Amino acid sequence: MKTRTSTEIFRYWQSLCENGRIPSREHLDPGAIRDVLPDVFILEQTDADSGRTMSPRFRLAGTRLCALFVRELRGTGFDTLWSAADMQALNDVTRRVQRAGEPAVIQASGMTGGGERLATELVLLPLTSRSGRLDRIFGSLAPTSRPTWIGAHPLPFLSINHVDFLQRDTPVGDVAVRTTVSRTVTSAQRPTAFHQALSRVMHLSVFDGGKGH
Numbered sequence: 001m002k003t004r005t006s007t008e009i010f011r012y013w014q015s016l017c018e019n020g021r022i023p024s025r026e027h028l029d030p031g032a033i034r035d036v037l038p039d040v041f042i043l044e045q046t047d048a049d050s051g052r053t054m055s056p057r058f059r060l061a062g063t064r065l066c067a068l069f070v071r072e073l074r075g076t077g078f079d080t081l082w083s084a085a086d087m088q089a090l091n092d093v094t095r096r097v098q099r100a101g102e103p104a105v106i107q108a109s110g111m112t113g114g115g116e117r118l119a120t121e122l123v124l125l126p127l128t129s130r131s132g133r134l135d136r137i138f139g140s141l142a143p144t145s146r147p148t149w150i151g152a153h154p155l156p157f158l159s160i161n162h163v164d165f166l167q168r169d170t171p172v173g174d175v176a177v178r179t180t181v182s183r184t185v186t187s188a189q190r191p192t193a194f195h196q197a198l199s200r201v202m203h204l205s206v207f208d209g210g211k212g213h
Helices: 004-016 030-039 063-069 084-100 193-203
Strands: 040-044 057-061 104-111 117-127 136-143 158-165
Touching (some): 004 117, 004 136, 030 040, 030 063, 030 136, 084 104, 084 117, 084 158
Antiparallel strands (some): 040 136, 104 117
């Protein structure tokens, strides 16, 4: 893994895997990952009326994540972040995470309309809902550097460069950070509305007018 965000998220998720079991979203504690909350997201699987499985959508997306695309991501499809050429590969990855319960790490890159390039890293970790179904993905998306234009110049989409699948019990040392990204979290950033929203998503059965599972 290339970012501390990825390593921290993976380490925290592993701590919730009791006896190798995939954790439930209700076990997530936003306070335990406070410093990386702005890079965190939760995806949920939805089905089309026709019964065809659709790309998971963002149930929650952190502020720094939304800043990369300069738009609100909550409620949108995960596939809207990706190039058309990567759609099949992306669907294969998310299905494997959800059906096989295997964590995935994606190296991806994007380019703004002005030609600025950015390398990013995503971690996708399986979660169960209250019903026991494996229909949630807990993850993070963080750039490997933080140029000043982030938040001003949107990334239209990302392209997949490489995908790794991990065993649930892979030692954190085997996926240690190779490139660090400096990160400063001030006290003013900590008790945010995002933190409160994440708490609701994790612990309440109703969110944004929809029924939890």
